[in-house]
Amino acid sequence: MFKKRDNIKEVEEGKYLAPKFDENGLIPVITTDSQNGGILMHGYMNAEALKKTIESKEAHYWSRSRNKIWHKGQVSGFVQKVVEIKIDDDQDSIWLSVDIGNGASCHVGYKSCFYRSIPLGKIKNSEKLEMDFKENKKKFDPKKIYKGEPNPTKL
């Protein structure tokens, strides 16, 4: 289903899908909310997850923490219905626009994984950067939704 990457001009300006998977067989994926364009999450797909996403029109990722295909929403119920998939100029990253209705995307409980903003400007020596919380309320209680599931965050 993928074209061979044998020509830069074709990769950049051609019409055939020829994704570049990294040394672990993964391609990064940005997922936005089709209702308002906000970024929900940043994840990864392998070739199988990409194929499943295209065919089922529901987002599938590769979970690096669990080392397996991850049909988003299987545990939480927050399935992502795919509205559009785009790929970038050199075909090494993917943009997924999805409909999550009134749901959420972040395992911590917020709608978007990007709920904290980094302060801008000059940094003083050895200063720790204090972020602002931009979502004031969680959409769900992760303790209830993910009962018994391991936390995917790794240090």
Next chain:
Amino acid sequence: MFKKRDNIKEVEEGKYLAPKFDENGLIPVITTDSQNGGILMHGYMNAEALKKTIESKEAHYWSRSRNKIWHKGQVSGFVQKVVEIKIDDDQDSIWLSVDIGNGASCHVGYKSCFYRSIPLGKIKNSEKLEMDFKENKKKFDPKKIYKGEPNPTKL
């Protein structure tokens, strides 16, 4: 300037910036247009690029093709003025909202690097997937702007 990542709860729910850089010292970055929220590009930063971006309020990346810090716009003139930087739940990806005025972001000449859309639905055996072009006109001629510069796309 970064807090040590010694506690998952703090990484996820704390206020201190504690980014996770991968085995190559990089963190993925999604860059959106502050004017309309559309994704312009997907790139990477190392710790130095992140610090330069925070302090100068202009986007700096790590160029994997040239293996050096990349002050976006230094060659093309299309500098990205940072409006907001966010980080995700486990602090391993960054969202940069930038003002590019009436400029462009993609080295191929389009405004966004994501100018092609992948068809959805069942895939026939050995079918090559034909994409749709979503930007009908380039914003600039890369041959003029990047005269003599090597193409960053790698096969």
